[in-house]
Amino acid sequence: MKKIAILGISSLFLLTSVFTSCDSVKNANNTQKGAGIGAGAGALIGAIIGNNTKLGTAGGALIGAAIGGGTGALIGNKMDKQARQINQALPGAQVERVGEGIRLTLKEDAVRFDTNKSTLTAQAKTNLDKLIPVFNEYADTDIEIFGYTDSTGSAEYNLTLSQKRAQSVRDYLVSKGLAGSRFKTTGMGIVEPIATNETPEGRSQNRRVEFAILANDKMVQEAKKEAGN
Numbered sequence: 001m002k003k004i005a006i007l008g009i010s011s012l013f014l015l016t017s018v019f020t021s022c023d024s025v026k027n028a029n030n031t032q033k034g035a036g037i038g039a040g041a042g043a044l045i046g047a048i049i050g051n052n053t054k055l056g057t058a059g060g061a062l063i064g065a066a067i068g069g070g071t072g073a074l075i076g077n078k079m080d081k082q083a084r085q086i087n088q089a090l091p092g093a094q095v096e097r098v099g100e101g102i103r104l105t106l107k108e109d110a111v112r113f114d115t116n117k118s119t120l121t122a123q124a125k126t127n128l129d130k131l132i133p134v135f136n137e138y139a140d141t142d143i144e145i146f147g148y149t150d151s152t153g154s155a156e157y158n159l160t161l162s163q164k165r166a167q168s169v170r171d172y173l174v175s176k177g178l179a180g181s182r183f184k185t186t187g188m189g190i191v192e193p194i195a196t197n198e199t200p201e202g203r204s205q206n207r208r209v210e211f212a213i214l215a216n217d218k219m220v221q222e223a224k225k226e227a228g229n
Contacts, residue, residue: 055098056192058146058212062101065214071228075100075215081211082138089130101214105194108204111169118164120172128169132176135187140219144184144212147170150203151190169209180214 055063066072076097083102087095094105111124120128123205135143146167149158166185174180215223 051100055103056146056194056210057186057188058103058144058210059096059098061144061212062103062214064096065101065225066099066213067220069229071220071229073101074223074226075219076136076164077211078219079215080143082134085134085137086131089134093129101212104211104213105208106210109210111209112144113165113168113207116161118161120168122228126173129176132173132178135173135178138213139182140181140216140222142182142184142216144186144213144214146210147185147187148192148208148210149190150206151193151197152203154178155190158191160185161187162189166209175225 016039019183025220028049047057057197067075071206079097079100079102086102086104088125090106090110092110096103096105112121112125112129113119116119123220125206132220135141147164147169149162151158163185164187166187170180170183170185190206193202193206195205197203
């Protein structure tokens, strides 16, 4: 499973006393990173990293929701386990642990739409089906779905199309029994490309769906109780 460092945080350590040294964070595992981010600092980081092209809006949402302390460590441990299961269920997906949550990126080889359409293909449904058992097992999570397009066509058209595609993913998962209240969808359109739009291969990578998987209120409250907060 791919893991990433939390980009942009090391510079913020110099500005706030709530963090430990940069070296300790760099060497920490994901669970420890979750424990090291306080709620107030997490919101600040989220606002900044939300504009980072590496982590994007999904990553910013996860960092911004960080709680920190013992509660964050317990949540991070559960997310570590869920991330491993997602990676096993759908090896072609890009699974990244960010803060106390999971950023899941499904490119065209995993979730494909017909040109200019928001209807899921049979291949896309098959791949989403592989994620459903994991999402069911970890029911105490909220899932934000972000739709993206390449830069072909107008920005306004692509924004609408990306929203419809994110909604299609959400609707399909709900049709398979997942609670609709767990989901939030956002169309991002052409922003935050992860590859060049100058080549067919790059445009294919940019046509993607991203998930930000984070603890819901129930998981947070249970973690606080377990941590003695």
